Amino acid sequence: MSSPRSLDRRAALRLFGAAGLGLAAAACAGPGGGSGATSSSASPAALATSGTPEGTVSFAHWRAEDKAVIADLIKAFVRKYPDAGVEQDIAPSADYQSTALRRIQGSKTGDLFTAFRGAQFQQIVRAGVYAPLTGTAAVDNYRANLIGPGAQAGVQYGLPYQLVFNMPLANTDALDKAGHTAAPTDWDGFLQLLDDLKTKGYTPLAWPGGDAANAGQLLNTMVMNNAPTDDAFTKIESGAYKVTDDWFLTTLEQYAQLVPYLQTRATGSTTDAVTQLFAQGRAGLLATGSFQMAGVRALGAKFPFDLLAPITTAAGKAKYEGVFNTTFILGVNSASKVQPAAYAFLEFLGDPANAGVYANGTGQHVTVQGVDYTNTDLKAVAPWLTKKTLLAPRFQFLNLDIRTAVENATVAVVGGKKPAQAAEEAQRVIDQKRA
Amino acid sequence: MSSTRSARSRRATRALWLFPVPALALYLFFFAYPTAQAVQYALTDWDGYSTTYDNVGLRNFTELATGDDVFRNAAENNLKLTVTVVLAQTALALLLALYLVRTTRASTLLRALFFLPTVLSSVSVAFVWRFVYDPDGGLLNSGLRAVGLDSWQSVYLGNPDTAVFWLAVTQVWFHAGQMMVVYVAGLQAIPRELYEAAELDGAGRWDSFRHITWPLVAPATGIVVAYTTVQSFKAFDLVLGLGGNPPGPALDLLSTRVYTTFSNNEFGYAAAQSLVFMALIALLTWVQRRALRRAA
Numbered sequence: 014m015s016s017p018r019s020l021d022r023r024a025a026l027r028l029f030g031a032a033g034l035g036l037a038a039a040a041c042a043g044p045g046g047g048s049g050a051t052s053s054s055a056s057p058a059a060l061a062t063s064g065t066p067e068g069t070v071s072f073a074h075w076r077a078e079d080k081a082v083i084a085d086l087i088k089a090f091v092r093k094y095p096d097a098g099v100e101q102d103i104a105p106s107a108d109y110q111s112t113a114l115r116r117i118q119g120s121k122t123g124d125l126f127t128a129f130r131g132a133q134f135q136q137i138v139r140a141g142v143y144a145p146l147t148g149t150a151a152v153d154n155y156r157a158n159l160i161g162p163g164a165q166a167g168v169q170y171g172l173p174y175q176l177v178f179n180m181p182l183a184n185t186d187a188l189d190k191a192g193h194t195a196a197p198t199d200w201d202g203f204l205q206l207l208d209d210l211k212t213k214g215y216t217p218l219a220w221p222g223g224d225a226a227n228a229g230q231l232l233n234t235m236v237m238n239n240a241p242t243d244d245a246f247t248k249i250e251s252g253a254y255k256v257t258d259d260w261f262l263t264t265l266e267q268y269a270q271l272v273p274y275l276q277t278r279a280t281g282s283t284t285d286a287v288t289q290l291f292a293q294g295r296a297g298l299l300a301t302g303s304f305q306m307a308g309v310r311a312l313g314a315k316f317p318f319d320l321l322a323p324i325t326t327a328a329g330k331a332k333y334e335g336v337f338n339t340t341f342i343l344g345v346n347s348a349s350k351v352q353p354a355a356y357a358f359l360e361f362l363g364d365p366a367n368a369g370v371y372a373n374g375t376g377q378h379v380t381v382q383g384v385d386y387t388n389t390d391l392k393a394v395a396p397w398l399t400k401k402t403l404l405a406p407r408f409q410f411l412n413l414d415i416r417t418a419v420e421n422a423t424v425a426v427v428g429g430k431k432p433a434q435a436a437e438e439a440q441r442v443i444d445q446k447r448a
Numbered sequence: 449m450s451s452t453r454s455a456r457s458r459r460a461t462r463a464l465w466l467f468p469v470p471a472l473a474l475y476l477f478f479f480a481y482p483t484a485q486a487v488q489y490a491l492t493d494w495d496g497y498s499t500t501y502d503n504v505g506l507r508n509f510t511e512l513a514t515g516d517d518v519f520r521n522a523a524e525n526n527l528k529l530t531v532t533v534v535l536a537q538t539a540l541a542l543l544l545a546l547y548l549v550r551t552t553r554a555s556t557l558l559r560a561l562f563f564l565p566t567v568l569s570s571v572s573v574a575f576v577w578r579f580v581y582d583p584d585g586g587l588l589n590s591g592l593r594a595v596g597l598d599s600w601q602s603v604y605l606g607n608p609d610t611a612v613f614w615l616a617v618t619q620v621w622f623h624a625g626q627m628m629v630v631y632v633a634g635l636q637a638i639p640r641e642l643y644e645a646a647e648l649d650g651a652g653r654w655d656s657f658r659h660i661t662w663p664l665v666a667p668a669t670g671i672v673v674a675y676t677t678v679q680s681f682k683a684f685d686l687v688l689g690l691g692g693n694p695p696g697p698a699l700d701l702l703s704t705r706v707y708t709t710f711s712n713n714e715f716g717y718a719a720a721q722s723l724v725f726m727a728l729i730a731l732l733t734w735v736q737r738r739a740l741r742r743a744a
Contacts, residue, residue, distance in 0.1 A: 107688075107693040110711065111707070111710065111711035114496070114497055114713075115496070115497070118497060132712075132713075136495075136497065136713055139497070139498070140497040140498070222606060223582075223583075223605055223606045223692075224692050225691075225692045225694065225695070225696050226692055226693070276584050277583065277584065278583030278584065278589075278601070278602070278603040278606060279583075279606075280603055280606035280607070281581065281582070281583040281603040281604050281605050281606025281607070282582060282583060282584055282606070283578055283582050285578075285579075285582075286582045286584050286585050286586070287584070289585065290584065290585070412712055413694055413708055413711060413712050414518055414708065414712065417694060417696065417697070418518075421696055421697055424606075424696065425608075428603075428606065428607070428608075441517060442517055442518055445515050445516060445517060445518070446518075448511075448515060
C-alpha cells in the first residue's frame, strides 16, 4: 500500500496529462478570448485632461538620437509639475514599428507614446489605444494643415510632432559650381542639372539602393507629379491602380534614366556610405530627406544645404515642388493610470518654446506653430514650409510586402531590369497579397 | 525488517517520478502551450490585437502552398543558403581542424583566432560585413581597386543572383571556428595507433584520411551538419543587419518572412508560416539523421 503522500507513476502521468490538456484547452481559447466573430474596432476611452499631473509617465518612442534633448525638456517639465516625472522608453525604430502596439496595449509602458504615420497609426486607432484629443487645448498649438495624419474619421487621436521633407538634400555649393542657382522646373532640366554636376566631377545623385527603407524615399518625389491622383499608392494597394499602368511605367523608365548619374553599383550601397559620400562634398544630391541634415553635419559637412526634388513632368505641368511627412505622432494611452500627467507632458511638448528647444536641438522641423528656428540648417530649409508640397505618398502603403514589391521594382530597374518586366513582377506580388 | 526496506525502496522509486516534473512543466508551458496556440492562430485571420477573429480553416496553409511567391522566394533563398553554408562550413571546419589538431603554440593561437568571430554578436558581425560589402567605399572593392583588379569589383548584396552567396560567406566566417572545435575534439579522440598501423601497412596520407579519419569523425560531421543546417534556417539578425528591415527579396529568408508577416499584423498567416517553417526544419533534421546513420 502506498503512502498517501507519495506520487506513483500512474498519478504522475495523470497529473501531466491533465496539465497538458488544460494548457492545450487554454491555448485553444483563441486570441483575446474571442468567439470567432468578425473583427471589430475597440472604442477609445475619453481623455482625462483635468486632475493634478502626478506619477511617472512612461514615454515610449524610437528616437534614441533625441534622448538628451528630451531629457532636458523632462527636467523643465518636472520643475513645472514637481509631482510628475517622465521616463523615456526607447526602442530602435524597426522594432518600434513592429512591436509598439503590443507593448503599449494594456499601458504597462507608453502612457504617452509615438506612432509612425500610416499603417502603425491606423492599427493603434483600431486597437482603441488612443485617448481622443479632439477639443483639447493641446491641439490648438499645432498647424491644423499638418496634423491630418493623426486624425481619422474627424477625430484627432494623435499629434504628429515632426515635420520632415522626404526629398533629396542638395549641396548648394556644388549646384552653384555646376551653374544652377535655381531648381529645374522639368525632367529635362533635372537631367541637365545631374549632367552638369557630373561634368564638374561630382556624383550627381547619391542613392542608398542597398537599404530598402531609405532607397524608397526617392519614390515619393518621383511619383508626386506622375501619379494621376494624390492617393495613387492607396489605389495600388486597393487594386484600383496597377504598377503596370502607364504613369508608373513612366516613373520606372525615368529611374532607368537616372542610372548614369547615381554612384557606381548603387543597388548595393548602404545609407551610411552614401551619407559619407555627400558629407565629404563628393555628391551633389543625397536622395533621402531633410531628416538626415543633422547626421550629415555630424559627419563634418561645411557646405550649405537646400532641398531639391526631381520634377518628372514637362514645365508647367507639375502639381508639386516637393513632399513632406509628419510623423512621430504623439498620443495618450487610453488605459494609462497617470493620464493627467501624460496629457500635461503632451501639452508641454506642444508649447512653442519647448517645441523650439526640441526642433533646434534635434535638427528637425516641428508641426507646432510659432516656433523660432535658430538652427542654421532648419532656417535654410524653412521656406519649404510654405511651398507647394504633397504629403509623402510612399507612406500610403499599409502592407509592407506590397510596399517592398513596389520599391523593389525601382531597385531592379536601376540594377538593369527592363521597366515593364520589373513592373509585371511587382504586380504579381501585389495581386497575391491583395487576394 | 526486509518488508520495511522494500517499502522504503518502493517509496524511493516513486519519488523518482517527481524529478522530471520541473522539466516537463517547463516543456508544457514554454513549448506545448505556445505550439498549440500557434496552431489555433494559424486557423484564423487574427490581426494580433483585436479581441475577435474569423476562423478561416486551412486557408492560410493553402495560400502558402499555392499562391505566395514571396514565401516561395524566401524558402528558395533559405535552401540555397543552407546548401552553400553546410558544404562550405563543413569542409572549411574539417580542413582547419586537420591542420590545427596538433597542439603546438602556433596551432593554439591560430585556433583561438579562428574561434574568435564566434564570440561576437551577430549584429556587430552584420555591421562590419556591411562595410566590407559596400560597393562604393567598402573594403572588398577598395582592396580590388588597390591591386588593379577593378573589373572584379561587384555589387555583392545588391545583386539578387549573388546576395545569398555573400550572406553565406559571412555566415561561414562567423561560425566555421566553432565547428572547427567540434572536429578538433573528434580528431583528438581517434587513437594514434590506428595511424601508426596504417603507416606500417604502407598507407599514404590520403588513404589514412579516407579509411580512418573520415569514418571515425562521422559523429562529429553529423553534429556539424545538423547544427549548421539549423543555424542557416534560423539565420535572422545577421540577415536583418546585412539586408535591412525588412530585407529585400534577394535576402529574404523564412525567418525574416515570418517576422515581416507578424510586422504586417497578419498573425494568423504568420503563425501558419511559423508552423510550416518548424515542420521543414523537423523534416530536414530527420532526413539528415537517417542519411548520416546510413553513412556511418
